[in-house]
Amino acid sequence: MSSAPSLLDQCFDRVLREAPALLGRSLNATVAALQDAENQSREVAQRSLLARAWFSLERQRNPLTAQFPLRLQQAFQRGDHDGPTSSMGRMSDSSLLALVDDDSVNESLEAARMLQALLPVVEQSLSMVDARMSSLIGLDTVHAEKNPLRPSVFVRTLRDLMAERESDPQLRSLWMQKIVAPLAKELSQLYGQVALMLQQARVQEAGYRIRLVADGSPQSATHLSTRGWLEEGSPSERAGLTPSREGLDTPAPPMSLRMKDLARTQTPLQHEVLQAFMAGEQAVFDHPLDNAYFEQVRQELHHVDLLARLPQPAPEELEQERTRYRDLPAVERPARPVDVASPLDADQWGDYAAPHERTRVLLELKHQADKVSQAVGLDVVRKLVNQVSGDPLLLAPVREAVVALEPALLRLAMAEPRYFSRGDHPARLWIEAVAQRSFRYNDEFSPGFEAFFEPVRAQVRSLNDSGSVEAGPFASALDELKAQWASDDEAQEQRRQRQLQALNFAERRQELADQIAWEISHRPDLYDAPAIVLDFLYGSWSLVIASAELQHPGKGPDPFGYRKVIGHLLWSTRSQVTLRQPSQLFQIVPGMLMTLRQGLESLGQSPDETRTFFDALLKLHEPVLRLRRARARVDGHATALTPEVSESEQQALATLLAPASPEQQKPTPREQPWIGARELASAGFSETMPLTSSEASEAAEVVEAFAEIAVTTDADVNTDAVEPAMLLARMTTGTWVDLYSGGEWLRAQLVWSSQKASLFMFNSLGGRTHTMTRRSCEKLMAKRWLRLVETRPVMARALNQVVTAEAATEAQ
Incomplete structure (x- = not known):
């Protein structure tokens, strides 16, 4: 080369x-x-x-x-x-x-x-x-x-x-x-x-060498042997990879397969053979099937006829098994076993509910097959169906749907034996789409799951009844499901987008507000400012400035004079200056108060939320107001008047006028963005925890938002569980969780988290929103009231397990 x-x-x-x-x-x-x-x-x-x-x-x-x-x-x-x-x-x-x-x-x-x-x-x-x-x-x-x-x-x-x-x-x-x-x-x-x-560069993939060799009875059967994995002259190769010359019916050598085995309902295909088949190896798998194969198929069909005569489980027995663990919490129910041999409810799944009827379809298609590839393809379909039906992440009805769909899936293998190796095949996409959609639900008995699953059940029966060997019906069924899901999600998606916009804006506003607070802390006129004023400037007022600049980017650096008013506010709180210039204070205060109230109102803060600050501001201005009242009572020619102030008022005023400590002079960035009640209401939050960072409020969050959660004993808490911090680190947007709220287990999805991972928003069915802080999540996880749900691609994993040695080991 x-x-x-x-x-x-x-x-x-x-x-x-x-x-x-x-x-x-x-x-x-x-x-x-x-x-x-x-x-x-x-x-x-x-x-x-x-x-x-x-x-x-x-x-x-x-x-x-x-x-x-x-x-x-x-x-x-x-x-x-x-x-x-x-x-x-x-x-x-x-x-x-x-x-x-x-x-x-x-x-x-x-x-x-x-x-x-x-x-x-x-x-x-x-x-x-x-x-x-x-x-x-x-x-x-x-x-x-x-x-x-x-x-x-x-x-x-x-x-x-x-x-x-x-x-x-x-x-x-x-x-x-x-x-x-x-x-x-x-x-x-x-x-x-x-x-x-x-x-x-058109470099072809290297593959596996497969060849057909005669077995002990060359007239009636052939071996399908895999080469390339055994070392030259190894004991395994010497033991039987070459055909027997005595004509005895010796056991099949390692990594080989007789034609008769291809005709069985459970074919012992080695994973190496499956790997080569799914990788597209052609020469061997295009070999025609022989008479021994078809004779074995007829024997297997006769066995199925015998099975059909046996009594089948009564519908009451199937229903009893289905509802056996219904009274347990959804997250505590063991996975109901389902596989290709499971009997299903005929009222739900139709003619192919009985396992022998599905097996009959498999054998009839094997009898119609011409090439080894078709027989192997049918076996691959059955193995994949069995693998998916045992996936514990899927609810039992979803796994039953895949089992019930086996006849339609088998027919596709006649026209395209390796279709499951195609990630874009409609049948594979249909199963994956239903599986991924089902992760929204944790309870097969809930009305929401039944509403989702009834169209799926109807499509399974329709696809089986179509009898088509082409992928078109699956593509149409998938389009129909997606259109219905999109219609169901439209209103919720619009609501979610409003919520995300509100949260993203709040996060950007908080980030800008923290930067503005840092800039304010470097002002020269900030020296000796009262702590309560600094708290206001670093907190609410920084948010006001940030909100105005984000909402009105085209109106200059200070759209409504919110930055300018900072200087007036700081000057007005210095009584030693304002007492000498009272007239200037009287000119500044009315406009300043109007600007302050206008800014806080634009932020959505009510007068009750800001009353403490304005009461304190009034007390800071009280010396000048007293002076003005005193001047009104005496001769206007007086040059210096001192208002009478009680000792207790002087002490309160001194405390209020106390300058901020070195720690208070430095702004502290918030761990999570501030979100106003008006914003939460407009975004449609139905279940929102208080967004505060203090320990007392953090403890109250769980009580307030989850007041209806049942009290558990210490024995109910899994002390061996993974640390909540580690679980939180694994959560990303799209992660599903089981959340215990209002007396029931909800399946919810993480749709947003702050950049600092201090605030999380989940959505559950019905458009319910759950917003909580990091510490609240950790507390709920410690109580096992918030549990991560494992999700993954279903079909890719099943295919990988079928064609690897691990899957073969598990089957044994």
């Missing part, structure tokens, strides 16, 4: 160009993770160690990013090999075995753990690079351990480089622990770019 060296060099160049930025972003995230860990740690020694770790990494960041590409280039030029590996196993796992066998990596257990944690994240994109890179370097089959860009090269290079820059093994260990997640994300994206380069 004359172009291979040039293209390989291009891949190396691309990686080396991306390496500095890739590592830089990973180190930034690592420093942040170490700082977060330091803030959350309660042990002094651990905090000190974490502080040393992030400070040292901060110092070494530039040298590490500068030297990383050079060290990678040296590793590429050396053609580092990780040592001998077993060729059995998944493509990406061979990199792990290679790394563990490398002497240099064995010196650091942390590096091995790092690779183990990294591999699952990069596996999908890495597998594409493994396949095409093996082809690029001249290999016929995939050899992940020979991929020059395998993760172990990056891990080993980074480990060695860190060891040179930092002598303390404890610090290096912390670095490697915290860099795993960001590095895995960066490498996954890098492998995706490399795979795209190779694909655009």
Whole structure:
């Protein structure tokens, strides 16, 4: 391959160009993770160690990013090999075995753990690079351990480089622990770019070699054998990969399959064969089926006829099993078992509710098959249906729907045996869409779930009745469901957008207000200002200025004179000055008060909320007012009059006039944005907690918003659960949770969180909104009243489990 060296060099160049930025972003995230860990740690020694770790990494960041590409280039030029590996196993796992066998990596257990944690994240994109890179370097089959860009090269290079820059093994260990997640994300994206380069260069994926060989009875059956995973001359190969010459019906050799087995309802397909089939291997799978196969199919059909004569479960028994755990809380119910052999309710699922009727469709289609690919395709469909039906994340009716849909799914395999390997196939998209939509619900008995599921149930019966071998009916059904869901979501989505706009505006306003407060704190006339005035300026008035500037960006830097009034306010509170210039104060105060009240009203603060400040302001102006009243009672020619003030009033005034302490002179950024009651009401918040940061108010939040939550004993609290802070760190926009509120468990979705992760907004069915602070979330999690719900792509996981060794192991 004359172009291979040039293209390989291009891949190396691309990686080396991306390496500095890739590592830089990973180190930034690592420093942040170490700082977060330091803030959350309660042990002094651990905090000190974490502080040393992030400070040292901060110092070494530039040298590490500068030297990383050079060290990678040296590793590429050396053609580092990780040592001998077993060729059995998944493509990406061979990199792990290679790394563990490398002497240099064995010196650091942390590096091995790092690779183990990294591999699952990069596996999908890495597998594409493994396949095409093996082809690029001249290999016929995939050899992940020979991929020059395998993760172990990056891990080993980074480990060695860190060891040179930092002598303390404890610090290096912390670095490697915290860099795993960001590095895995960066490498996954890098492998995706490399795979795209190779694909655009038309580099074909290396695959598996499959061949048909005769078994002990060459006249009646053939073997489907997989080659490429056994070492040359291995005991397994010597034991039976070659055909028997004695003509005896010996057991099938490892990784082989007889034609008769393809005719059964439960075919023992090895995962290597399935991998090759789903990867598009053609030669072997296009082989025609033989007479032994069709004879076995007829025997299997006769067995199904016998099963059909057996009594079926009564509808009452099925209903009793379905409602067995109905009285338990939704989050405590065990997953009801469902698989391809499960009897279903005929009233709900029609003619194919009985398992033998679904099996009959499978065998009749096998009897119509012409090629090995069609028979294997039918087996893949059944295996996938069985895999999805056992997914514990899905409610039992959703899993029943997939089982009931098996006849329609099987028919598609006759025209396109490998259709499930296509991520854009309508049947696969239909199942995935229904599964993802079902994550909105946690109770199969709720009216909301039944309203969602009835159209799904109707479509399952319609698709089965269509008898089509084409994907068109699935595409139409999916479009119909999406249109209905979009109509149902329209009103809620508009409401959600208003809520998000209100929260995003509040966050931007708070960020700008914090900046304005910082600017105010540097004013020269702020010296000796009373604390209550500074609190007002740093809090409410900064928000007023920020709100005006965000809402009226085209009206200049000070649209309504809100910044200008700060100087008047500070001057008016200095009694030692205003007593000498009372007339100037009387000219300033009316306009100043009007501006203050106008600004606070625009912010949505009621007079009750601001009464304390204005009462204090009136007392600050009281000396001048007393002076004016005194002047009115005496001769206007008097040059100096002192108003009479009681001792208690003088003490109260002195306290009020006391200048702010050094701590009070510095503004403190709020942990969460301030949101006014009017904004909350206009956004449609139905269940909102008070947004205060004090401990007393934080404790009241749970009581106020969850007043109807049942009281639990200490035994009800899962003390072994993951720390709430760690659970919160895993939450991102779109995360589903189960929330106990108002005496029921609600399925809610996180739709917004503040940049500081101090405020969260969830939406549950019916458009209900739940907004709470970080501390409230942690308290609810500690009580197990807020639980994260695991969600993931259903079809991709099922397909991966079907074609991997792990799925085969689980089935056994």
